[in-house]
Amino acid sequence: MFVLSMMRNAIPVLLAVLMMAGAARAELRVDITQGKAEPLPIAVTDFFGNGGEEQRIGRDMAGVIAADLQRSGLFKPIDKRAFIQTDGALSTLPRFGDWRIINAQALVQGRTELVPDGRLRVEFRLWDVFAEQQMVGLAYFTVPDNWRRVAHIIADAIYKRITGEDGYFDTRIVYIAESGPERRRVKRLAIMDQDGANHRFLTDGSELVLTPRFSPTLQEITYLSYRGNTPRVYIFNIDSGRQELLGDFPGMTFAPRFSPDGQKVIMSMAQNGATNVYEMDLRTRQSRQLTRSGAIDTSPSYAPDASQIVFNSDRGGSQQLYVMDSDGSDVHRISFGKGRYATPVWSPRGDLIAFTKISRGKFYIGVMRPDGSGERLLAEDYLVEAPTWSPNGRVLMFFRQSKNGENVTEPRLYSIDLTGYNEREIVTPVGASDPAWSPLIP
Amino acid sequence: MRFKFLSVLAAVALLAACETAPESSGSTQSSGAASTTSSSSGSSTSAVQIQGGTQEDLVVNVGDRVFFAFDSSELSAEARASLEKQAAWMKKFGGVRVVVEGHCDERGTREYNLALGERRANAAKDYLVALGINPARVKTISYGKERPAALGHNETAWAQNRRAVTVVDNTGS
Structure with a gap:
């Protein structure tokens, strides 16, 4: 009991x-x-x-x-x-x-x-x-x-x-609800149960918001907001509705993710044309710079044991996936296929890294092992982006836009099994992008 | 019959309004240099006096934007020439502050494009500063792929969207 x-x-x-x-x-x-x-x-x-x-x-x-x-x-x-x-x-x-x-x-x-x-x-x-x-x-x-x-x-x-595996039905999805004309898209934080029920908007659309991600406790969401025309990483408290600016950085902060224990946020800061990965301790509010390549180092994601971080970088000339120890040491490239690799996300099981791949004008969602071997592509379209894992590491959610003649469809959320089968749309009331799957509700 | 004719007229007027709608982000007006759909309002605006040192002045008489190659933040010869005109204009109107907005086409991922947009805005700013503009007068912001100027889903549109747009900063500070 x-x-x-x-x-x-x-x-x-x-x-x-x-x-x-x-x-x-x-x-x-x-x-x-x-x-x-x-x-x-x-x-x-x-x-x-x-x-x-x-x-x-x-x-x-x-x-x-x-x-x-x-x-x-x-x-x-x-x-x-x-x-x-x-x-x-x-x-x-x-x-x-x-x-x-x-x-x-x-x-x-x-x-x-x-x-x-x-x-x-x-x-x-x-x-x-x-x-x-x-x-x-x-x-x-x-x-x-x-x-x-x-x-x-x-x-x-x-x-x-x-x-014999944990389920993923008692979970929620936070995502970006999109509406309005393409030149001035209105984007709102929205949250719903995994099956689309209990849908609600968390922000009113007056500020551009992007890339929300859950904390492991589900109490908070970290995301990018253009509040005051200054793009910075914020933390949104789901209970209180309070939005808190994270840190005092001189440049744009973006691409945030919580550490597996919820005590840190890793993110990128762009300044003077270079984008590096930073880690912020949420208790001490101290930040630490983890990469200093002078290139674009972004989309960092912790391994579930927090020992390593995967991110994408164009330091070698094109966008590729790199893994480093969580103190920034031992950086090594893991993606070597044809094309550009982006948005790596470590599986909660630790066995795989999901990514977006761009090759010959098409976008793909795929997975590879943390050493870069065993690449498999699961979905492709004019645009598929932003994979997020179910908490049991068996299902991926992402967003998709298809090209229909000269038009491109509204972005929509889809899930697909790791096996590559059972692709389904997660129905949302308006356009939807940047999904993030919660852990099992504690 | 008469009623029908009126509604057709209204439809034409709406269509015309769409064609001349501003296509830039932020508070800027469309740039004549970038736009291939030349505005039919040309003859009517020529009668209006444009005030120097304003966004309109920048767009109409100088050119507010420069363009980039795919996944690049390198300034082309054309981009440099355009920024040189912007720098001269900023010297003429010494009180003007600007924000350079960096933008990308839709063929990259969201977070990478935010970084790339920052790199583009920064490349334009660096050149303005190299031409003698006080860096305190130039702020940058990246919109990644969030605020396209051209709406198509083809190379023509993407080329117009890979841009750095200079916007007169009216927010003070």
Whole structure:
């Protein structure tokens, strides 16, 4: 039993194991490293509730869970109309024969209850239909308004139990919402759940803002703002809405990212025609210059253990990827393919670096190992840029613009599996660029 | 019938307004030197007196911008000639302060282009300073690929967008 702290409404979610799962069996499992695995047929039933409100929440939660699992590309939720067993008895013990007939390999059922103190109690169980065994069973208490988040937490639990990897559904995306004419684009910070729900704008568009990135605690976003016609790195506090200028630099600061422990921000400063990488300690407010090449050194990103930093530089004549120790020593180039390489982002797993590549007039999103080997390109278009990793390092999000005759489409967000399959648009109310994927919500 | 005719006229007027809309960023006016769509307002503006030392004066009589090759911040002979005229103009109007805006085409990544725009603005500033302009009179700002001047998605448009634009600084300080 443990307590998850909520990010904004401080009501804790209690999580209790209902029933001991049988001996650790691995019969029902999806290998997510396979490129084109057949998605697992899963039945996600409406969570059972006694009252009308409980039934409504139960139905909506099942919808959110099924949509999460479907978008992952690893699961195929079965159409509810095919379900044979729909009675309340389902919430105690399923009739497995009814589920085998429709070829459901996994079954999700649950129950919602508004308890007298006003809280919502949700329990769910994941069953292996053919083994007739419970794979996981958990219960949560939360405020009723929080049902959607609990649905994502349940989807993560299902994903983890079946794939063996952490999920990424209880996460958020911060991005730049774009509107207006191309010459005077209005850009606003915007935030939403990973599935596009709970969308809201964080800034009003009066200042040009670019390249937002989450802190590991999700409390803060670091980004570039042209406030007062002076482009500088700021930190935005999500709870208070306060925007704070970071440091007192003589030149333009940009391309910020938090360190994995959230105690530092690395960024670039441009002055007198040279752009170098700087690190700022957020507690002492002391900054330190890490590169001094006289070239353009930008887009720095820490390795998850913070021992190294990857960045792009044109010090060798064209834009390429370099890795250095986090104190600025031992700089070495890692990209050697044809074309220019940019926006490197280290995977949270540490095993890969995602990048934007520009070659022969096209843009690509790709990955390579930190030593530069094993380059693979996952997406291409007139413009694809700004990859960001899901917290489990299995999915990349980026933005895309396609050329349609002489016109170029509005920028839109897309996600794609590391395998190169399952590309999907993340629907946003207006044009969207510069996405940043949050860690799992703590 | 009459009503229909009027709406057609209105449409033509709108179209004309679009064609002559300013194409630069910031508070600047369009530069005649850069623009291939010559403004039909030429004959009408000639009657208006342009005040010396203003942005309009810079755009119309000097030229407010210089252009760069792809992924380059090197000043061409043409760019130098244009900056020499700007420097002479700044000497004539000794009270004028300017901001040089550096811009890029859309065929680079956002953060790299911010740096490249700064390098371009700085190259123009350095040349003005080398020509005897007090560096305190010249500020720089980079917009990367955020504020295109030309809207196409082809080499003609990109060439117009790889630019450093000199803008009279009216913000004081």
